[in-house]
Amino acid sequence: MTPVAPDAAWNRLLALAQRPGATAIRSLFSRDAARFEKFHWQACDMLLDLSKTAIDDAAMQALLGLAEATGVMAARDAMAAGERVNNTEDRAVLHMALRAPPGAGFKARRADGGVDDASADVDATMAAMERFTRAVHAGEIRSATGETFTDVINIGIGGSDLGPFMASRAMWHEGSPMRPLYLANADAHNWELIRPRLNPGRTLVLIASKTFTTAETMANARVVRGWLEQTLGTEGMRQHLVALSTNHKATAEFGVPSDRVFGFHDWVGGRFSLWSAIGLSIALGCGWDDFIRLLAGARAMDEHFLSAPPAANLPLLLALTTVWHVNGLGLDNHAILPYDHRLSRFPAHLQQLEMESLGKRVTKGGLPVKHLTGPVIFGEPGTNAQHSFMQLLHQGTTPVPADFVLIANPSHPYAGNHRLLLANGLAQAEALLRGRGEDEVRAEMTAAGKSAEDVERLLPHRVFPGDRPSTTLLLPRLDPQMLGQIVALYEHKVFCLGVLWDVDAFDQWGVELGKQLSTSILPELLPEGRVGAHDPSTAGLIGQLRAWQGLDN
Ligand SMILES: O=P(O)(O)OC[C@H]1O[C@H](O)[C@H](O)[C@@H](O)[C@@H]1O
Numbered sequence: 001m002t003p004v005a006p007d008a009a010w011n012r013l014l015a016l017a018q019r020p021g022a023t024a025i026r027s028l029f030s031r032d033a034a035r036f037e038k039f040h041w042q043a044c045d046m047l048l049d050l051s052k053t054a055i056d057d058a059a060m061q062a063l064l065g066l067a068e069a070t071g072v073m074a075a076r077d078a079m080a081a082g083e084r085v086n087n088t089e090d091r092a093v094l095h096m097a098l099r100a101p102p103g104a105g106f107k108a109r110r111a112d113g114g115v116d117d118a119s120a121d122v123d124a125t126m127a128a129m130e131r132f133t134r135a136v137h138a139g140e141i142r143s144a145t146g147e148t149f150t151d152v153i154n155i156g157i158g159g160s161d162l163g164p165f166m167a168s169r170a171m172w173h174e175g176s177p178m179r180p181l182y183l184a185n186a187d188a189h190n191w192e193l194i195r196p197r198l199n200p201g202r203t204l205v206l207i208a209s210k211t212f213t214t215a216e217t218m219a220n221a222r223v224v225r226g227w228l229e230q231t232l233g234t235e236g237m238r239q240h241l242v243a244l245s246t247n248h249k250a251t252a253e254f255g256v257p258s259d260r261v262f263g264f265h266d267w268v269g270g271r272f273s274l275w276s277a278i279g280l281s282i283a284l285g286c287g288w289d290d291f292i293r294l295l296a297g298a299r300a301m302d303e304h305f306l307s308a309p310p311a312a313n314l315p316l317l318l319a320l321t322t323v324w325h326v327n328g329l330g331l332d333n334h335a336i337l338p339y340d341h342r343l344s345r346f347p348a349h350l351q352q353l354e355m356e357s358l359g360k361r362v363t364k365g366g367l368p369v370k371h372l373t374g375p376v377i378f379g380e381p382g383t384n385a386q387h388s389f390m391q392l393l394h395q396g397t398t399p400v401p402a403d404f405v406l407i408a409n410p411s412h413p414y415a416g417n418h419r420l421l422l423a424n425g426l427a428q429a430e431a432l433l434r435g436r437g438e439d440e441v442r443a444e445m446t447a448a449g450k451s452a453e454d455v456e457r458l459l460p461h462r463v464f465p466g467d468r469p470s471t472t473l474l475l476p477r478l479d480p481q482m483l484g485q486i487v488a489l490y491e492h493k494v495f496c497l498g499v500l501w502d503v504d505a506f507d508q509w510g511v512e513l514g515k516q517l518s519t520s521i522l523p524e525l526l527p528e529g530r531v532g533a534h535d536p537s538t539a540g541l542i543g544q545l546r547a548w549q550g551l552d553n
Contacts (some may be wrong), residue, residue: 006502009069010327010371013062023399025054025433025467032056041312044485045299047474048314052433053265053401054469055324060311063320066500067310072319075499076492080306082107082118082267086506092267093506094118095491096302098275099295099484102126121265125277129262132242133283133291135373136204137177145201149177153194154281155220156208156299157184158268160244162352163487164208164281166345167274167294170483171286173411178204180285183224187215191223200231206242208278210270215515221254244277253310269506271353272491290480297484303490307462315492321471322493323500325401327371331469335393335402336379339425340478343405347379350490357494359510360503372502379403383424394431399468404429405486409477428470449532527551 004012023026029035029051039051039060055063057463067073079085082092090111097106097118103364106122107115135141139148154164161184168412181194205228207221216483228237243251243261251261262277275295305315322523334354336347358374380388382404393400410418442463445455473489476480498505523529524542529551531542546552 004064004069004071009066011058013066013323013328016059016062017324022059023467024330025052025053025469026435027055028054041314041317043312043314045310045476045482046314046485046489047472048317049472049474050317050321052429052470052472053321053324054329054467054544055321059324059328060320060443063324064310065504066323067316067320067496070500070502071308072316072496072499076305076495079495080106082109082115082350084109084111086269086504088504088507088509089266091506092118093269093272093495094265094267095269095272095275097122098264098268099298099302099488101299108265116265118265118267122276125262125264129280129283130288132260132262133280133288136284137287141201143201144203144232144239147202149200149204151181151198152178152204152206152281152284153198153224153286154206154208155183155217155224156206156244156278157186157216158216158352158356159273160208160210160217160278162345162349164279166343166349167279167282167483167487168285169345170342170478171282171290171294171480174288176286178285180281182281183220184216186219188220188223191220195227200228200240203240204229204242204284205240206244206281206284207251207256208244208281210246210264210268210273210278212243212245212247212254215518218254225255242280244280248265270508270544271356274487286480293480294484297481298483298488300481301485301488301492305488315489316496318471318489318493319496319500321401322375322497325469326373326375329399330371330372331399331401332375333398334375334377334401335385335389335400335493336377336405337382337385337402337425337428338379338405339382339421340405340407340410341381342478344381346405346486347377347381347503349487350379351377353490354494356508357505358497358501358503359542360501360505361500364504365502368504369501371501375505382428383421386424386428393468394464402429402432402470403471404472405475406472407475407478411478419457425553429472431464431466432468432470433466435464435468436462437466438463 036051040047040049079093080096082094084090085093092108094108097104098118100106102123104119106118108118109115136149144147161182165182172180183190183194205224209217225237228240238255238257241256241260243256245251245261246264246266248261248263250266252258262280264276268276275298290416305313310316336350338346354377355374361369363369393402404425406422440457442455442461458548473486494505524532531539
């Protein structure tokens, strides 16, 4: 293929998406009997089916042409080589180093041009985490009351909560060594829900914060530290504290003993950090060996991403499908539908991963983007989703592309339930594709004895347009290894989209303004505070809050 400029590749793609009938998926199946064969891929241990989208051979060629024109694979290699690809924060991006085998030799490029041995640091932290986890499980590290630790609470938010929470939910089972709990929300009602289930004498407290300055996490950490101190005293409380952070000065000031601090580096983004020290709650809750299996799964996907050709590279194919939907067809919502209850936090994790990474409106060079970027991500596990928002996907005005995740073999013995689950997942995707036309509805209603008048009145409501796109990810089972694979699949998908859209997928400046404004509002909510200079709406709301709190204004 002759190399083309990105603009030309974009134009070619957009022209194809505007062809008459470009959204007709059913006709693609009727025209091409081998469509499923052509548009599904098997790699690592999974099957990715893109055949229920409107991408045809020409569109796929154009999408791959765009990947080539924008240099996705070269950018991937630069990331793996430790180049500072997070350009607005001037940092390398090396979450792949976290799950590589010992001595993998990942290097991080420093600002002064030198290189740091990223793998050596990872190996040392992993060894310390393993020693700690095994010692806690063996009862060699005990609580201040001399008891074994049975519960571990992770206090963190964003990437320091969503990834570990999602993974623990997916991996934990009855035989797991400890009970992992997660406290994220600054709203102390969250703590009030968790506290009655905990005995301070048996609870290990992890404070997970890359920066160790996040207001919500520090507020919760102070509350929980106070709860420990009340029963265990100051010295006893310290024996229950662990910090997962890059900020050693702040962890010491908070009172965490230095041998209980597990670190990582600025080349680990928060939403990519579950593989780092931030994942300690997974290891403690689910066992060290399963944590290693999780990492090995992610590594398998890394190897696939680093070596598979573009036309068979699963993360790139998923990213290109999103480009087709968002940019080609203007569909900027995206549903994540895991048909496995253990993946119930997976949509929430992807929400941060994708929306914080790709919710950008300027290019890496600071110019306005020419195309739509990150779609709105939402989701719920099937079958629950079917009984809430799937109506809109089937009959709403605009199609919403959906990712179905189906698991062949469950880890429970209830075969009947599992068949019901799978039948529903398959049926939803089939219904979105095939729809139900007027003739079919008319015949069904007439056969059910409806009057001609009723048939005509209800017909429009009962028709399904069909041709609504979905992708399916089929897995043989959900174990830690498979979980690692699918999480890494989406991480690399996000990376590819960052390159395709030319945005920095690793910064998150958009969270800063709200944080700043909240610190100026905070004193206005003190009893002695006063409503400050705000827009009339904010000022009015603060005034009413103060009035309802019985505070003078
Ligand atoms: O781990 P921390 O430093 O406490 O950060 C927690 C989270 O808060 C920030 O505001 C970012 O939006 C997230 O990307 C980050 O994961």
